[in-house]
Amino acid sequence: MKVLVINCGSSSLKYQLINMENEEVLAKGNYERIGQGNSFLTHKVNGEKYVLENPVDNHEQALEFMIEQLLSDKYGVISSLDEISAVGHRVPHGTDLFDKSVLITDEIKDLIASCTDLAPIHTPPILNGIKACEKVIPGKPMVAVFDTAFHQTISKEKYIYPVPYEYFEKYNMRKFGFHGTSHRFVSQRLAELMNKDVKDLKIVVCHLGQGASLCGVKDGKSVDTSMGFTPVSGIMMCARSGDLDPSVVTFLMKKEGFTPDEMENVLNKKSGVLGISGVSPDFRDIEKEADEGNQRAKLAREAYCYNVAQYIAKYAVALNGVDAIAFTAGIGENQINIRKRICEHLEWMGVKLDLEANQSRGEDKEISTPDSKVKVWVVPTNEELVIARDTKQIVENL
Ligand code: AMP
Numbered sequence: 001m002k003v004l005v006i007n008c009g010s011s012s013l014k015y016q017l018i019n020m021e022n023e024e025v026l027a028k029g030n031y032e033r034i035g036q037g038n039s040f041l042t043h044k045v046n047g048e049k050y051v052l053e054n055p056v057d058n059h060e061q062a063l064e065f066m067i068e069q070l071l072s073d074k075y076g077v078i079s080s081l082d083e084i085s086a087v088g089h090r091v092p093h094g095t096d097l098f099d100k101s102v103l104i105t106d107e108i109k110d111l112i113a114s115c116t117d118l119a120p121i122h123t124p125p126i127l128n129g130i131k132a133c134e135k136v137i138p139g140k141p142m143v144a145v146f147d148t149a150f151h152q153t154i155s156k157e158k159y160i161y162p163v164p165y166e167y168f169e170k171y172n173m174r175k176f177g178f179h180g181t182s183h184r185f186v187s188q189r190l191a192e193l194m195n196k197d198v199k200d201l202k203i204v205v206c207h208l209g210q211g212a213s214l215c216g217v218k219d220g221k222s223v224d225t226s227m228g229f230t231p232v233s234g235i236m237m238c239a240r241s242g243d244l245d246p247s248v249v250t251f252l253m254k255k256e257g258f259t260p261d262e263m264e265n266v267l268n269k270k271s272g273v274l275g276i277s278g279v280s281p282d283f284r285d286i287e288k289e290a291d292e293g294n295q296r297a298k299l300a301r302e303a304y305c306y307n308v309a310q311y312i313a314k315y316a317v318a319l320n321g322v323d324a325i326a327f328t329a330g331i332g333e334n335q336i337n338i339r340k341r342i343c344e345h346l347e348w349m350g351v352k353l354d355l356e357a358n359q360s361r362g363e364d365k366e367i368s369t370p371d372s373k374v375k376v377w378v379v380p381t382n383e384e385l386v387i388a389r390d391t392k393q394i395v396e397n398l
Contacts, residue, residue: 003388007090008129013062018388026077031062060132087142088391093119094146101390104142143391150180153221177225179207182381183215190326190379202319204312209329212237216315224318236307238281241271276300309345324375333380334361350374
């Protein structure tokens with residue numbers, strides 16, 4: 001069975017075609033700048049990368065062009081559309097309506113559309129992607145996999161916000177959490193790597209990418225997570241603020257005359273490590289500048305590592321102890337120095353890093369010493385594989 005995984009953003013369409021017999025990625029890519037006049041597709045196949053410029057107006061045209069490539073002599077990996085058995089869609093927000101992946105029906109599409117109020121930027125492109133598949137590759141069973149679903153096990157005293165209860169009732173204002181597909185994959189994979197049942201482990205997963213969140217996982221279930229009502233909360237990120245004194249927001253709006261949209265833009269795109277350093281949202285640049293003596297880059301690095309360590313301690317409380325910490329996503333998998341600095345804050349809880357093992361990047365690896373009370377691992381995430389596996393499982397049981 002071959003499963004096509006689709007991840008639609010407002011101006012992008014990412015995809016992977018996965019052979020589920022051996023979970024091999026046959027082709028993958030990203031269509032960028034859809035509807036902006038200068039769209040291009042980056043298509044990767046057989047270890048080669050091709051950039052194909054082809055302006056498109058919408059997701060449907062993007063999908064059509066991408067499917068042509070999958071079928072083509074030059075870049076193709078399939079000879080007929082019949083080879084695609086099913087499609088899995090990444091859906092960033094399922095509110096509290098979905099606690100697991102589901103087969104997409106008309107009713108499910110309406111339910112996903114009803115999440116638009118809480119995810120106005122992310123939901124419309126998903127619905128466009130679903131519609132595009134119905135037109136371009138009709139008749140394929142499709143599955144929705146939600147970033148929020150894994151966190152539906154978080155209990156109410158952990159997801160409720162201390163604001164008047166009427167806002168929870170009126171707007172469903174509560175913590176939802178995101179990156180659930182990654183937290184689920186990494187916690188299960190870590191248990192496998194440790195030769196343990198995930199049900200016997202208390203794990204803190206640190207998904208540290210452009211967007212970043214931590215999750216406390218016990219019995220294989222999310223107990224608490226750092227992102228909340230929106231993905232701007234929790235730990236500070238590359239360009240997002242993370243948690244703040246709420247008065248910072250109202251103070252700035254008054255002093256700078258920001259509209260709500262302008263304020264959101266500051267919190268989402270100009271804050272975090274970029275905001276403090278003034279250098280870049282990319283940790284590679286931060287490390288370079290900090291090592292060359294840039295004081296604000298050093299400050300941003302220190303603030304980030306302290307912040308992540310604080311949140312790990314938070315989840316030690318939520319889990320009543322920690323057996324293992326897993327680092328994943330761009331920074332977690334690659335930034336050796338950041339992992340080291342975070343772990344230095346955690347020596348009190350029995351974390352001992354093996355500095356040599358920690359030199360590794362982007363591979364499954366235990367990086368704590370054999371006598372470390374809390375085990376520390378690098379576990380590369382693979383959200384697309386989770387989407388493909390869920391799709392296969394649901395479609396096989398139809
Ligand atoms: P993500 O959102 O998971 O793609 O993570 C993006 C961030 O990870 C970037 O801003 C970098 O700071 C970091 N990153 C990604 N790849 C590498 C790499 N090969 N080496 C060092 N840092 C990396």
